[in-house]
Amino acid sequence: MLQTYWQIGHYIVEYEQKGNDSATYGKSFLENFFRDLKIVHGKGFSRSNLNNIRMFYQRYPICEKASDKLSWSHYVELIKIDNALERSFYEKKAVLENWSVPEFKRQKNSSLFLRLAATKDKEGIIRLSQQGQLIQQPSDILRDP
Numbered sequence: 001m002l003q004t005y006w007q008i009g010h011y012i013v014e015y016e017q018k019g020n021d022s023a024t025y026g027k028s029f030l031e032n033f034f035r036d037l038k039i040v041h042g043k044g045f046s047r048s049n050l051n052n053i054r055m056f057y058q059r060y061p062i063c064e065k066a067s068d069k070l071s072w073s074h075y076v077e078l079i080k081i082d083n084a085l086e087r088s089f090y091e092k093k094a095v096l097e098n099w100s101v102p103e104f105k106r107q108k109n110s111s112l113f114l115r116l117a118a119t120k121d122k123e124g125i126i127r128l129s130q131q132g133q134l135i136q137q138p139s140d141i142l143r144d145p
Contacts, residue, residue, distance in 0.1 A: 002066055002075070008037075009057025012050070055079040059087065070094055073101045077108065086113045 016029055037045035052075075059079045060066045066075065074094055081087040090113065094104050 001072055002068065003063060005053045005072065006057055006060065006063040006066065008050075009053045009055075012054045013057050052076050052079060067091065067095050069098075071101065074099075074104055077101065077104055081108075089113050 012033070016033075031047060034045050034047045034050045037050075056066075056075055056079055060075075070078075070091070074091075078087050078091055081090065090104070090108060093099065093107070093112070099107065
């Protein structure tokens, strides 16, 4: 499903929008396109989902970078994050710690990334977002009361 949505996003952005942020003929394109897709393929192609599909392609221009360990619902939450470093951090943590979508939302809403960024050095956060947090001893998980 991720591959299909990525391909649809690719078509919308590259062919219909010609690489721009939106098509020159505006909102009517998405309205007509989602109706056509809904007739041909049925569920899953609402106007809001097409916006998500388009954003998915824009945030992940190389489809292989999207993890198959996360669901479409995870990616809908990830594409809402503008900061690429923060998005990468949450994506890696969700895969590494096998977060459900509610757990993912909880962590994101509690600003886990910003809390970690405030307590650790910048290079450490970049490394953390690329590799995930390595748990080497119990104190890496547990907080001192």
